[in-house]
Amino acid sequence: MILKYSCIDMASDYCPCYLAETGDCVICSILRGQNNCDCRWQGICIFQEFLWNGKKKASSRKMIKAEIVDKKIFTDNLFIFTLKLPKDVHTIYFSQAGTYVFVKSQNSPDFYEVPLCVMDFDEENNLLIFAVQLLGPKTKALFKENKNIVLRGPYYNGIFGLKYIKSSFNRNCLLIGRGIGQASLILVAKSLKRGYNKILAVLNPGSLSYNIAKEILFKEGVSVKEVNDECYEEIILKDNYDLIYSAGADFQHNFIYDVIKRNNLKAELAISNNAQICCGEGVCGSCAVNLNGEKIRLCKMQLEGKKILEEGLL
Ligand SMILES: Cc1cc2nc3c(=O)[nH]c(=O)nc-3n(C[C@H](O)[C@H](O)[C@H](O)COP(=O)(O)OP(=O)(O)OC[C@H]3O[C@@H](n4cnc5c(N)ncnc54)[C@H](O)[C@@H]3O)c2cc1C
Numbered sequence: 001m002i003l004k005y006s007c008i009d010m011a012s013d014y015c016p017c018y019l020a021e022t023g024d025c026v027i028c029s030i031l032r033g034q035n036n037c038d039c040r041w042q043g044i045c046i047f048q049e050f051l052w053n054g055k056k057k058a059s060s061r062k063m064i065k066a067e068i069v070d071k072k073i074f075t076d077n078l079f080i081f082t083l084k085l086p087k088d089v090h091t092i093y094f095s096q097a098g099t100y101v102f103v104k105s106q107n108s109p110d111f112y113e114v115p116l117c118v119m120d121f122d123e124e125n126n127l128l129i130f131a132v133q134l135l136g137p138k139t140k141a142l143f144k145e146n147k148n149i150v151l152r153g154p155y156y157n158g159i160f161g162l163k164y165i166k167s168s169f170n171r172n173c174l175l176i177g178r179g180i181g182q183a184s185l186i187l188v189a190k191s192l193k194r195g196y197n198k199i200l201a202v203l204n205p206g207s208l209s210y211n212i213a214k215e216i217l218f219k220e221g222v223s224v225k226e227v228n229d230e231c232y233e234e235i236i237l238k239d240n241y242d243l244i245y246s247a248g249a250d251f252q253h254n255f256i257y258d259v260i261k262r263n264n265l266k267a268e269l270a271i272s273n274n275a276q277i278c279c280g281e282g283v284c285g286s287c288a289v290n291l292n293g294e295k296i297r298l299c300k301m302q303l304e305g306k307k308i309l310e311e312g313l314l
């Protein structure tokens with residue numbers, strides 16, 4: 001079998017995970033009970049790691065209690081809050097492009113947890129910043145909390161096509177963020193800046209009527225263009241982009257992919273992960289989709305943006 005994906009947690013502090021214990025590891029066929037090994041060596045033998053760990057999973061993500069040190073209400077459906085992490089938890093683990101966490105107010109039951117992108121971080125003061133669009137019961141409960149938040153994470157599969165973001169060097173990159181999707185743009189921009197890439201960020205407020213990423217991107221020295229309609233085709237065709245990152249709804253991802261295909265563009269595509277994510281561990285099944293007869297869990301599997309859209313998985 002040639003793997004069409006990789007596991008986001010493979011070889012991390014969290015590998016082997018719960019799925020090794022239940023016989024459902026997405027990479028290791030031996031752990032899934034088959035006789036032959038067919039992972040084609042992914043840089044780690046998860047089976048061996050599992051044995052070395054006493055047939056137990058590695059560490060679990062912790063529930064972290066963090067203090068709200070700032071909360072700004074922007075419109076009737078948007079607020080941004082800043083969390084101070086405890087001393088033994090460091091922002092560096094939450095700073096990769098695509099990082100998200102589950103948060104809930106301190107007294108809410110666990111099923112109030114909501115997945116949120118880490119919008120930005122302040123390493124010196126150990127702060128994490130989040131933007132929230134108020135929609136339903138979970139985000140409304142979060143809005144009412146002013147003191148402490150319980151956070152579970154970090155999780156890293158908030159973006160498909162991460163390899164293009166992480167490996168880009170000295171390239172021409174276009175970031176398109178619409179509405180609350182802009183929350184994932186800043187860590188992407190910071191990652192691309194480390195690779196000396198040229199970046200244009202196109203911001204569309206969507207239903208938020210406010211461009212949440214604008215100020216921080218400016219501070220980071222990223223060129224920003226604000227738009228109010230989906231004039232993306234014109235923008236994409238104006239320059240030769242090596243990489244496009246689409247952060248927003250699925251229709252935006254599909255529209256941009258269509259522009260790339262119709263115009264035979266060389267641009268690689270990374271997209272925000274808009275799946276229904278509840279546990280983030282590959283266990284609950286809420287994010288499962290069918291890829292050519294195989295059940296794929298979108299919280300664990302790192303796929304290419306184009307592949308996801310070609311297969312109609314989002
Ligand atoms: C990786 C990831 C990162 C996200 N980052 C942010 C962010 O930074 N800021 C932000 O405001 N929102 C973010 N979201 C979306 C946010 O999780 C949902 O808007 C929120 O869970 C809605 O909950 P609710 O109870 O307020 O509304 P509901 O009434 O339950 O739902 C409103 C809408 O949100 C969707 N939704 C509900 N629960 C989930 C879920 N568990 N996973 C995905 N979608 C869900 C529903 O399909 C529906 O379209 C992110 C989602 C994912 C998967």
Ligand code: FES
Pocket residue numbers: 276277278279280281282283284285286287288297298299300
């Ligand atoms: S969110 Fe639970 S399996 Fe993916």
